[in-house]
Amino acid sequence: MDKILRINMGASGGPSQNIEEAGEFSALGGRATTSMIVAKEVPPDCHPLGAENKLVIAPGMLSGTTGAMSGRISVGCKSPLTGGIKESNAGGQPAQVMARLGYAAIIIEGKPASDDLYKIHIDKDKVTISVDNSLKLMDNYPLVEKLRKEYGDKAAYMSIGSAGERKMAAASIACTDPELRPSRHCGRGGVGAVMGAKQVKAIIFDDSGCTHRQPKNQEKFKAANRAYVEGIRKHAVSGEGLPAYGTNILTNVLNEAGGYPTRNFKTGFFEGGTKISGETQAELEIQRGGLATHGCHRGCVIQCSGIYNDKDGKFLTKQPEYETVWSHGGHCGIDDLDTIAMLDYLDDNIGVDTIEMGVAIGVAMDGGVIEFGDSEGAIRLVRDEVGKGTPLGRILGNGAEMTGKAFGVDRVPVVKGQALPAYDPRTVQGIGVTYATSTMGADHTAGYAVATNILKVGGDVDPLKPEGQVELSRNLQIATTAIDSTGMCLFIAFPILDQPETFDALLDMLGAFYGIKMTGDDVVALGKKVLTLEREFNQKAGFGAEDDRLPRFFKTEPLAPHNITFTVKDEELDELYNWS
Amino acid sequence: MDKILRINMGASGGPSQNIEEAGEFSALGGRATTSMIVAKEVPPDCHPLGAENKLVIAPGMLSGTTGAMSGRISVGCKSPLTGGIKESNAGGQPAQVMARLGYAAIIIEGKPASDDLYKIHIDKDKVTISVDNSLKLMDNYPLVEKLRKEYGDKAAYMSIGSAGERKMAAASIACTDPELRPSRHCGRGGVGAVMGAKQVKAIIFDDSGCTHRQPKNQEKFKAANRAYVEGIRKHAVSGEGLPAYGTNILTNVLNEAGGYPTRNFKTGFFEGGTKISGETQAELEIQRGGLATHGCHRGCVIQCSGIYNDKDGKFLTKQPEYETVWSHGGHCGIDDLDTIAMLDYLDDNIGVDTIEMGVAIGVAMDGGVIEFGDSEGAIRLVRDEVGKGTPLGRILGNGAEMTGKAFGVDRVPVVKGQALPAYDPRTVQGIGVTYATSTMGADHTAGYAVATNILKVGGDVDPLKPEGQVELSRNLQIATTAIDSTGMCLFIAFPILDQPETFDALLDMLGAFYGIKMTGDDVVALGKKVLTLEREFNQKAGFGAEDDRLPRFFKTEPLAPHNITFTVKDEELDELYNWS
Structure with a gap:
């Protein structure tokens, strides 16, 4: 390169x-x-x-x-x-x-x-x-x-x-x-x-005539890659849960934790959760001749994706991700997998973000455009409005914030204009810190504190309390920024957070490829450097501390079933980028 | 009270x-x-x-x-x-x-x-x-x-x-x-x-049974009011121009100055200007049995408004203001007064800001929704879309910024989300400073530097150069904030800026009414106090220095006929609130 x-x-x-x-x-x-x-x-x-x-x-x-x-x-x-x-x-x-x-x-x-x-x-x-x-x-x-x-x-x-x-x-x-x-x-x-x-x-x-990129140290690279693959395969999340059920394994997990944002973040539990869970989805995929396990690129050893066929056994869409199932599912009060799969296909085809699209539809439902739970209505909105570029489609296709404005909705789950994903920040306070402070706007992948708050990967920080969340999110945001630079799938975070030898194997791969000595400190330094540049850009673009906040209703409206608000203080959020 | x-x-x-x-x-x-x-x-x-x-x-x-x-x-x-x-x-x-x-x-x-x-x-x-x-x-x-x-x-x-x-x-x-x-x-x-x-x-x-509020010092109040009225009547702007032609006297003035934003701020001169000028408008109003001179409230001695009748001599709307004539006129490439008057009526009836509405339509024109100059199209957008709350109407009715987003327009004349009014900040640099820095978003009334830049009221600051604009805008913003607190029409600014005795008369009215001694310093102190509170609110709401900026195109695209960009530096804008 x-x-x-x-x-x-x-x-x-x-x-x-x-x-x-x-x-x-x-x-x-x-x-x-x-x-x-x-x-x-x-x-x-x-x-x-x-x-x-x-x-x-x-x-x-x-x-x-x-x-x-x-x-x-x-x-x-x-x-x-x-x-x-x-x-x-x-x-x-x-x-x-x-x-x-x-x-x-x-x-x-x-x-x-x-x-x-x-x-x-x-x-x-x-x-x-x-x-x-x-x-x-x-x-x-x-x-x-x-x-x-x-x-x-x-x-x-x-x-x-x-x-x-x-x-x-x-x-x-x-x-x-x-x-x-x-x-x-x-x-x-x-x-x-x-x-x-x-x-x-x-x-x-078209890379016809090209070969794989060659590492400086072929043998060391091969050995490190082997250890790395082994580490990924032996971890419960990347080696078992994700291959079997895909990311949608999280529906039941988050629903049980009371952190599944339902009907535009009004409660933390969706009564239709099991009907759209990863377990139900995998069973249906296999039953219809699709695949519950599939890789999105060659060289993937997790294979968290799948193939979702329609009732006639014909390809409908790739296995919808957890966040997609949530945004079009529980967030919209829809508990039907075929509807969600159709929306996933429509989103991919028209070319819109499934999270933003689903959240926008839920906000439109809150604004009375269609009813919560209206599957046909949701499909119509995406296919006939967004897909055809009608004025209503242009509202929805510009995301949740614009949809809220258009329909006078005062409950709009966005940070920096970007829709919140599938984890309620009141029940998973660490991810709330990431939503609030990420340079990207509300983004679960920017520092996936759900891992440590809920899945107990990389430690255990109580999801319901403010303590430790800023440090957790900070460390994850730094690490993620580096991982996002390697070309590695973020799901390697599960094994490398829990298994030092797998993290070492990744460092060895990088070192062997480029012929350098790569340490954990180098990874952290890269993450900090890039985050700092991003944050400086955002500051010049107009973002200040007040933009590093969740919408106020997360701080004032308790979420059932835990009856809890987001309690990480603003001053603590402001400490996120104060690293030594 | x-x-x-x-x-x-x-x-x-x-x-x-x-x-x-x-x-x-x-x-x-x-x-x-x-x-x-x-x-x-x-x-x-x-x-x-x-x-x-x-x-x-x-x-x-x-x-x-x-x-x-x-x-x-x-x-x-x-x-x-x-x-x-x-x-x-x-x-x-x-x-x-x-x-x-x-x-x-x-x-x-x-x-x-x-x-x-x-x-x-x-x-x-x-x-x-x-x-x-x-x-x-x-x-x-x-x-x-x-x-x-x-x-x-x-x-x-x-x-x-x-x-x-x-x-x-x-x-x-x-x-x-x-x-x-x-x-x-x-x-x-x-x-x-x-x-x-x-x-x-x-x-x-309903104030039936109530009387006028009584001043502490009746005689002094009466005398001051007399002097005040006399001062207003003798100034060329408030005593002659505004009564005869209304605010729309400015169409020819701004057009001649090359500061009349035309077709979404693409040039500073509108070839159809004279057809929609205040002079033409007043003549038409009189000819149709309307009024070229009318007060919007009892006690007004300027009478800058009027009554605009339709072709059959029936009331259509009040005399459209200059900014309305501009937003629906030159900004949209429309040079027909009857269209503009109809739009003014529709805006008033539906209840939308004529500036925001007109600018939004111009942005929609730039986005290809209808053509520039399409009078019938513009009426249809307001009457049938905004007025009926269709999705397109909700886009337009949420203003220029939202309209730009909906139709992918990268030329959106707003500051803090609010549409720029009828003076191009490249040709009238002082008003550009006000647009950029006002706590209200782009707002000509917040510090009407057009007065001094173009009308030569309250001094003479070259409109095409950056020098002196920040000081001018600062002083006007402070004074305006105070005037906006008195209940006085802003047009008293013309005589009080030029005639010290008229300003003194206003101070005497306030003093006599409340039984206090009111000085120019008190007015300035009030203005500063209120502006400071407003700015602090905005900072807590998320505004920083980067929000005190004009859209970038004003700094990069020269405006014909002067071929000039907005040249007041960011660092100078940041000095606006640094008063001693």
């Missing part, structure tokens, strides 16, 4: 391309790369949809190697949803293929003067940027189907659906899985709208 | 009322009163549409007296549009009547548990809060028509149209003029949405 591809979509005479040396970025990746480039090159006060914003795409430090779990790709920009810096990462094949093509990053900048729509094809010999207005307003599944006829089945595809072209702030960027389903999404923060603003419909990576 | 009426709309068993002693507020008024109460009682991080926000209504210090020009009423709350503190004031009769009823303020707090709609009737004997669901979704003109049958022609009415009930962030509160037209609006910042969230449709003030 020794080169950076810079594409200026606004060049006079049409898009221009330039290959630059990667420099410091050749030994970096993912979030470190995207955030460092965005922080350096994007004016924090620019309009997210304007020519000055840039879309930066980067595979992880170990993407494209034979290292397990290294298939995450990061997309960075100024977010149209939060107004701050954004890194959104996804699985699927693009990270591996892009890394093998040798690109540490692609920077897409400027804005075409015409309204032409472009596709970008990258193989080992050249980069081709071409107008293809026949793709206009196509959604992801038919789009990829059309593109693969032209570019073949060996390529990896990143694309936007109609939502991205319409520049909706919930628009995602789809990445294809090994079977070329556009089902893995850089979902959060509206990165798809920035790609849409650049008028880039799809990027096609 | 020795009492405060506190109404808790959320009291169990239905709305409760309580009369409190006014205390310090008995000798205060307007913006000082509303901002001090909001700053003291409203949690800055509450949701603007939630139970914790409060709607505070206050007449000015001299409202209800025989003093000229004292008919402004202030409404304060946390703004649903900006998220910060808001004071929005209007003319019409309510200030005078409410003041004579003895109320220094009305505080409406809480939120009903039911969805009933309420009206509040206040006379000298009692306050009656009653459910009246027959008023639901009525617009202001038919609403007042219905209410006056019940409450008579001597009352003054404050009301919201359907937009306020729908809690649109551009919703206004209408105040009736002497002829009971609901044509004077507390327009900016969505105060109507807060009234709607409280489920209060109308407040009816």
